[in-house]
Amino acid sequence: xxxxxxxxxxxxxxxxxxxxxxxxxxxxxxxxxxxxxxxxxxxxxxxxxxxxxxxxxxxxxxxxxxxxxxxxxxxxxxxxxxxxxxxxxxxxxxxxxxxxxxxxxxxxxxxxxxxxxxxxxxxxxxxxxxxxxxxxxxxxxxxxxxxxxxxxxxxxxxxxxxxxxxxxxxxxxxxxxxxxxxxxxxxxxxxxxxxxxxxxxxxxxxxxxxxxxxxxxxxxxxxxxxxxxxxxxxxxxxxxxxxxxxxxxxxxxxxxxxxxxxxxxxxxxxxxxxxxxxxxxxxxxxxxxxxxxxxxxxxxxxxxxxxxxxxxxxxxxx
Amino acid sequence: xxxxxxxxxxxxxxxxxxxxxxxxxxxxxxxxxxxxxxxxxxxxxxxxxxxxxxxxxxxxxxxxxxxxxxxxxxxxxxxxxxxxxxxxxxxxxxxxxxxxxxxxxxxxxxxxxxxxxxxxxxxxxxxxxxxxxxxxxxxxxxxxxxxxxxxxxxxxxxxxxxxxxxxxxxxxxxxxxxxx
Numbered sequence: 001x002x003x004x005x006x007x008x009x010x011x012x013x014x015x016x017x018x019x020x021x022x023x024x025x026x027x028x029x030x031x032x033x034x035x036x037x038x039x040x041x042x043x044x045x046x047x048x049x050x051x052x053x054x055x056x057x058x059x060x061x062x063x064x065x066x067x068x069x070x071x072x073x074x075x076x077x078x079x080x081x082x083x084x085x086x087x088x089x090x091x092x093x094x095x096x097x098x099x100x101x102x103x104x105x106x107x108x109x110x111x112x113x114x115x116x117x118x119x120x121x122x123x124x125x126x127x128x129x130x131x132x133x134x135x136x137x138x139x140x141x142x143x144x145x146x147x148x149x150x151x152x153x154x155x156x157x158x159x160x161x162x163x164x165x166x167x168x169x170x171x172x173x174x175x176x177x178x179x180x181x182x183x184x185x186x187x188x189x190x191x192x193x194x195x196x197x198x199x200x201x202x203x204x205x206x207x208x209x210x211x212x213x214x215x216x217x218x219x220x221x222x223x224x225x226x227x228x229x230x231x232x233x234x235x236x237x238x239x240x241x242x243x244x245x246x247x248x249x250x251x252x253x254x255x256x257x258x259x260x261x262x263x264x265x266x267x268x269x270x271x272x273x274x275x276x277x278x279x280x281x282x283x284x285x286x287x288x289x290x291x292x293x294x295x296x297x298x299x300x301x302x303x304x305x306x307x308x309x310x311x312x313x314x315x316x317x318x
Numbered sequence: 319x320x321x322x323x324x325x326x327x328x329x330x331x332x333x334x335x336x337x338x339x340x341x342x343x344x345x346x347x348x349x350x351x352x353x354x355x356x357x358x359x360x361x362x363x364x365x366x367x368x369x370x371x372x373x374x375x376x377x378x379x380x381x382x383x384x385x386x387x388x389x390x391x392x393x394x395x396x397x398x399x400x401x402x403x404x405x406x407x408x409x410x411x412x413x414x415x416x417x418x419x420x421x422x423x424x425x426x427x428x429x430x431x432x433x434x435x436x437x438x439x440x441x442x443x444x445x446x447x448x449x450x451x452x453x454x455x456x457x458x459x460x461x462x463x464x465x466x467x468x469x470x471x472x473x474x475x476x477x478x479x480x481x482x483x484x485x486x487x488x489x490x491x492x493x494x495x496x497x498x
Binding site for chain 2: 035036039
């Protein structure tokens with residue numbers, strides 16, 4: 001029996017906090033990047049500049065929202081919504097604390113994978129509908145990259161699924177009460193994290209929107225709030241990636257002394273900071289390096305990891 | 319295989335080096351609150367100075383205007399009948415929207431009249447406000463050269479001295495008395 005009022009409240013809280021956090025993350029990223037590049041970043045509006053995202057939002061809402069005459073209008077308009085919707089849908093299965101989840105599906109991991117595959121469509125059709133060669137090249141790259149990395153994202157998190165014996169995310173978290181899965185599943189963690197960076201189009205895998213070569217990649221033609229939606233979608237997928245890494249490999253809400261939600265938030269912020277640090281420190285891969293790295297290095301490692309994990313679990317079971 | 323390890327190690331080292339910046343202070347100068355130090359010879363806004371007696375130094379020789387690589391200085395000479403036909407600029411106009419602050423005008427000036435001072439805060443909302451007229455340019459002080467007075471050094475006749483009466487100046491030679 002589902003308690004509807006509880007579910008509705010959870011949806012409201014998660015939706016509200018996700019969108020707020022995604023907005024704040026833009027400011028957090030700029031401040032952290034500034035810190036690591038020996039400058040300040042936005043520090044004017046509000047305490048420490050924390051209202052910067054609000055100012056950005058006002059600016060972006062008052063911009064001209066231009067649809068190119070050569071674009072496929074219906075698809076062009078619907079694409080930014082898909083980015084945000086798929087990212088938000090994934091949060092439905094994220095258990096933030098015990099009993100603090102919208103829908104604790106028993107195929108939660110598969111639902112997450114499905115949603116991240118759907119997000120790939122937005123990139124692809126966004127570039128296609130723009131009818132612009134740079135956007136198209138960006139989305140071509142995105143197709144190749146997302147398809148390759150989708151594969152071993154699934155494979156590398158299967159290790160955690162095998163160890164927990166369940167696709168349900170809260171079961172996976174509960175299985176890590178005594179030992180985080182990052183220790184037995186280190187290869188799996190590396191593979192998942194890299195694939196997640198590629199899914200979220202973050203450095204060093206931000207090939208689809210390589211500013212230096214492709215203007216802005218698949219969202220070159222987008223302006224105003226549609227561009228803003230792509231931006232929010234990117235930050236939502238960073239949140240999602242950190243949340244999933246924490247759940248699958250770093251024990252979710254488990255931790256001493258502090259309440260579960262605080263532990264979850266702290267761990268998640270650690271990963272967000274790591275992602276931003278990676279952006280501050282590492283250069284972008286070349287595209288052929290990216291694909292050969294994915295298929296020739298990470299994919300075999302993920303498969304070996306899966307094989308060994310499965311073997312060990314079966315051997316222990318006797 | 320060896321290369322792979324080197325690359326992997328380099329990635330981690332790079333991450334660590336950037337992370338260490340967490341504990342260093344930003345180099346940014348928070349400008350409007352925190353003013354940067356400008357050296358006295360910094361080339362900023364252009365002014366027209368006066369000599370120690372309070373007279374305009376500019377003799378309207380057009381050398382600054384000729385030296386200016388972007389032609390932002392325009393002036394017109396006039397004679398002052400009250401001071402032995404001494405030349406002065408009837409108008410002196412600098413278009414700061416063109417000026418590149420190269421300091422060529424200052425180098426060309428024979429009387430140290432035109433000087434660049436350490437001030438760069440010249441922002442305007444309208445471009446026409448960047449055209450400075452003589453009354454905007456003229457300051458009441460001597461600028462960087464406190465004692466210099468062109469007419470005291472130069473061997474010309476002025477209101478209160480004749481030829482040969484200036485500082486470090488010998489009396490004029492009567493060319494007609496010079497016999498070979």
